[in-house]
Amino acid sequence: MHEHIYLASQSPRRLQLLEQWGVRCELLLPDDEEDAESLEVVLPGEAPAAYVRRVTQLKLKASLERLRRRRLPLAPVLCADTTVALGRRILGKPADEADAMRTLAALSGRRHRVLTAVALGVPGVRTDRTLDALSVSWVTFSDMSPGDICRYVATGEPMGKAGSYAIQGRAAAWISHISGSYSGIMGLPAFETAGLLRAAHVRTG
Numbered sequence: 356m357h358e359h360i361y362l363a364s365q366s367p368r369r370l371q372l373l374e375q376w377g378v379r380c381e382l383l384l385p386d387d388e389e390d391a392e393s394l395e396v397v398l399p400g401e402a403p404a405a406y407v408r409r410v411t412q413l414k415l416k417a418s419l420e421r422l423r424r425r426r427l428p429l430a431p432v433l434c435a436d437t438t439v440a441l442g443r444r445i446l447g448k449p450a451d452e453a454d455a456m457r458t459l460a461a462l463s464g465r466r467h468r469v470l471t472a473v474a475l476g477v478p479g480v481r482t483d484r485t486l487d488a489l490s491v492s493w494v495t496f497s498d499m500s501p502g503d504i505c506r507y508v509a510t511g512e513p514m515g516k517a518g519s520y521a522i523q524g525r526a527a528a529w530i531s532h533i534s535g536s537y538s539g540i541m542g543l544p545a546f547e548t549a550g551l552l553r554a555a556h557v558r559t560g
């Protein structure tokens with residue numbers, strides 16, 4: 356039984372969710388020399404599900420290497436990646452406010468998918484074992500007027516969020532329907548993550 360895991364994510368929501376579920380975790384964040392952002396590059400023609408899974412595996416590989424480089428005690432490592440897809444179009448984190456406004460205008464009055472891939476790496480003496488899962492949710496936005504979009508972007512909330520919004524924040528006021536996993540939309544799906552933790556014998560609760 357593993358008493359704790361490493362969480363290799365800068366997302367405060369993921370840490371908060373794991374703590375809420377009673378999982379003991381320690382952060383395993385990239386060094387200054389690592390270029391974490393460069394992992395999140397979409398390949399030409401890549402479908403959203405393939406993209407989010409591939410990026411999560413890249414994050415996990417980099418995190419397991421980091422664990423060994425730092426000679427830390429071995430324990431399972433959890434990584435995740437969240438992306439928003441409008442049809443086949445991938446809407447990642449906004450580059451700036453203008454980008455966030457364009458993304459929100461595209462999402463306004465429509466239904467899109469939020470995909471979160473989770474991967475758990477269990478480091479072993481000889482080989483590492485990897486478990487992974489994908490959560491797909493549908494989110495419907497009501498109409499946002501240009502004024503609504505401007506005011507929302509001015510709050511700063513869209514920055515650092517896939518699709519330029521946060522369901523757990525002010526964007527909730529425009530979300531008329533969801534189908535899937537609320538925690539998955541926030542960045543870490545409870546059901547799928549719990550399944551991976553159970554399979555890897557990590558203590559929860």
Ligand SMILES: Cc1cn([C@H]2C[C@H](O)[C@@H](COP(=O)(O)OP(=O)(O)OP(=O)(O)O)O2)c(=O)[nH]c1=O
Pocket residue numbers: 363364365366367368395435436437438439448469515516517518520521522523540541542
């Ligand atoms: C759609 C949506 C996304 N998000 C967030 C979750 C993720 O943190 C972020 C997507 O970016 P990610 O690249 O998945 O994660 P991150 O950059 O925050 O952290 P790391 O790569 O170190 O793990 O968007 C919300 O908080 N609420 C939402 O409603």
